[in-house]
Amino acid sequence: MPQIIATAEPFFFPGEGDNAKTGCLVTHGFTGTPKEVRWLGEYLNRQGYTVCGVRLNGHATKPEDMIRSRWQDWLLSIEDGYNLLRSCTEQVFLLGLSMGGMLSLTMASRLPVRGVVAMSTPYDLPSTLIPFWAIRFLSQFKPYLRKGKVPGSGWFDPVAYKQHVAYPLNPIRSGVELKTLINEMHAALPKVHMPVLLIHSRDDDYVVRDSMEKIHAALGSVDKQMLWVEGGGHVITEEPTRETVFKAAADFIKRVAPA
Secondary structure, three states: OOOOOOOOEEEEEEHHHHHEEEEEEEEEEOOHHHHHHHHHHHHHHHHHOOOEEEOOOOOOOHHHHHHHHHHHHHHHHHHHHHHHHHHHEEEEEEEEEEEHHHHHHHHHHOOOOOOEEEEEEOOOOOOOOOOOOHHHHHOOOOOOOEOOOOOOOOOOOOOHHHOOOOOEEEEEHHHHHHHHHHHHHHHHHHOOOOOEEEEEEEEOOOOOOOOHHHHHOOOOOEEEEEEEEOOOOOOOOOOOHHHHHHHHHHHHHHHHHOO
């Protein structure tokens, strides 16, 4: 019996033509699934690129699996996808949504990738009065928190939200892992020297507001760009912002790939 949630499976799309030797690794976010970046993957594949959408460890199955996964496991998921793409391409771009953007930027300091597109990526988590060591301890007694007050309230496209697949709960223990990953990203950003495109929605009320500017300032890259979009929430790869996001990502890859 399959363990992965139906429609949330990882994917691999072979490229065609001159662009087939360029690989695009697209990565979903915290508690999300490959489905939230599948439309992006399909768009890039239509441009001829070879595309892999990884499933991060502990995701797209059941929330208990995520509690057992650690930030190192999520980075290893990126490394797996990178090596898969490198076996059949000549260069690889990392594209990530939310935590997927954090993972992409962090691994860009460790792998010889050609460029990075980080979308809706947080620089930090909202401040909390409870220290993270205490949150880790308390998570043994209260493992989950519900997401927001009204499901889908931050979405601009209700039809897109209905097809969206993610865990309905936030594993508290995994939030501590997310904070550790953020610290790893902070250390990695000055070591990232390849071209980077950052994309964020002005209507994203999920991520700390000045995240994109802080990531941009910390990057070691000379070729680094910021793009604001409007009319969509946090998951800009499924919201009405998606066509603008997809085109910007494809244009960035097209510009950087031949260099």
